[in-house]
Amino acid sequence: MAIADRTPYQCLSVTEAASLIRVEKDIKVFDVRDLQSYQQEHLDGAMHLTEDRLPLWLNRIEKDVPVLVYCYHGNSSKTFAQMFADFRFERVYSVDGGYRPLANALAEPVAGQEIRRGLVDTELEAFLKEWNFDPIELNAPREHGLTPLMRAALQGQREIARKLLDRGVNIQARNDDGNNALWLACVSRNEGLVQDLIDAGIELNNRNDASSTALMYTASSDRPELTRLLLEAGADPQVKNFDDMRAVDLAASVACLKLLRHTL
Template identity: 35%
Template sequence: MSLPFRRLTADAAASFIKQDGVRILDCRDPRAYAAAHIEGAERLDDRSFGGYVGQLPRDTPLFIYCYHGNASQTFASMFADFRFTNVHDLVGGYEAWEQYERIMVKPAAKAAGPIPADLADWLEAQGFARDDVNGTIENKTTPVMRAARLGDAAMTAALVNAGADLDARNADGNNALWLACFANDPATIEVLVEGGVDVDNQNDNGATCLMYAASAGKTEAVVQLLKAGADVLLKSADDYTALDMVANEECLHLLRAVEKAVKAEQQKAA
C-alpha cells in the first residue's frame, strides 16, 4: 500500500527544500530544535499542527523531519488526511541529515603531513591501511575508535593530532567516546573530549555515552562525562534517561545530584 506522502533521503531532501515556497517543519522537542536545526525550519508539535492546517493552502510543499524518521511519518500522514497534496518527510530524520552534511559539507579530516612510522605500524597491526587515519574495518570501526576501545590514550591522542575524524560513527551509531567509556579509561575520554568529540551523540537506539556508562556501572567514565557537560536529561528511543538505567550506587548519587541542579536551573530560567 502506497503512502499518501513521499519519503525523501537526505540528498533528495537537500534539493527539494531549495524550491520556492517549501515549509520545513521540525517535530523534535524544543531543546533539540534550539540546539540545531535545518536552516529555515519551523517547530511543529501537536499544538501548532492545527495552526498550519488552518492557515496553509493544501498544495503547500511541506517537508517534515524528526529525530530518526518515525514521528515525521505520523505528522505527514496527518497532513495528508487533511488533503495536503505535496507532503514529504525525511528518511532517517535529523540524524541522517547530520550525516549527509558531514559528507557533503565538511571534508573528511586529513593528516597535516606524512603519517609517522610508528603510527603507520600501529594502523597496519590493527588491520587498517597504513596511510589512512580515517579508514574503517568491520562494523565501520575507525582507528580512533579502536584506540579508544583499547583504552590507549597515547594512541588516541596521536590519531587526533593526525586528523582522525571524531564525528565518525560505527555501524551502531556510536562514536569513539562510547568505546572509550567501554574501556572506562578517564585519560582516553579526556583526550576525546578535548578534541571536540560529541559528548551527547545518540546512537541508533537513542542511547548516549552517559546512558551506557551509567547502565554498565562505569563510574570513572560517568564522572568524566559529567565533567564534560553530558546531558543527563536526554532520553533514549525507549524514553529512558541515564538515571533510569543506572547500575550502581555511586553513579546513582552522581546523576541525581546533576539532574537536580539542571532542573533547578531550568526552573530559574522559566
C-alpha cells in the same frame, strides 16, 4: 580587571604563526570557529574551543605554555586571546587572516625542516598494520565500521589515539551501531583517553542506533568515574532513549545514582 592591568596578547601573520607552530613543541592551538567548520577540517592537533569550555582550559594549562588561537579571519580569535591574557598567560597569540591562510602556510615545505605530518611513526604504523587499516586514509572504517581512532579507543590505546587526533582524523565518525569513539573509550575505561576526546570536541550526546548516549552507558555499566567526567564536560543527563529512559533511570549503582540525583 582594569584594562590597564591586562596582559597583552600578540597578533601574528600566518607566516609567523606557522613558524611558531613548527618550533614550539608544547604549544596549545585552539580553533574558535563553529563546531561544524571544525569537524570538516582543522589544523592537526588544534582543539575546538568555545566560551563555555574556556574555564576547563584555564585550569589545565600552565601559564608559561604558549597559546595560539585562530578563527575564520582573525577577529574572534582576538577576543579569546584576550581572555587567556586576562588570566595571566604569558605567551598568547591571535592569527591574523584566520584558518585557511594559516593552513596554506603550514602546507608549504620549509627548507631543512621536516613537516610534522610527514614524519614516520613506527608505533602508529604497526597499529594500523595489525588491524588492517589503510595507512593513508586514516578515516577509512574496517570491521564493524570501526575507524583507527575507534579501534584505539576500544583497545584503550591512548597514545595511538593521540597520534591519530594530532593527524586531524574525523572524531565524529560512527560505527555500525551508531557509536562514536567516546562510547568506545568508555568501554575501555580509559579516563585519560575519554578526556582527550572531550578536549578534541567530540560529540558528548551522540545517540547510537538504540538512541543511547555514552552517559547512559557509563551509568548502566557502573562506571561512576566516567559518569562524573562526562557530566563535568557537559553531557546532557536529560536525553532519553527509545524506551523513554534517561541515564539516571539506567544507573546500575548507588555511586552513579548519586552523581545523577539532580536529574530526578
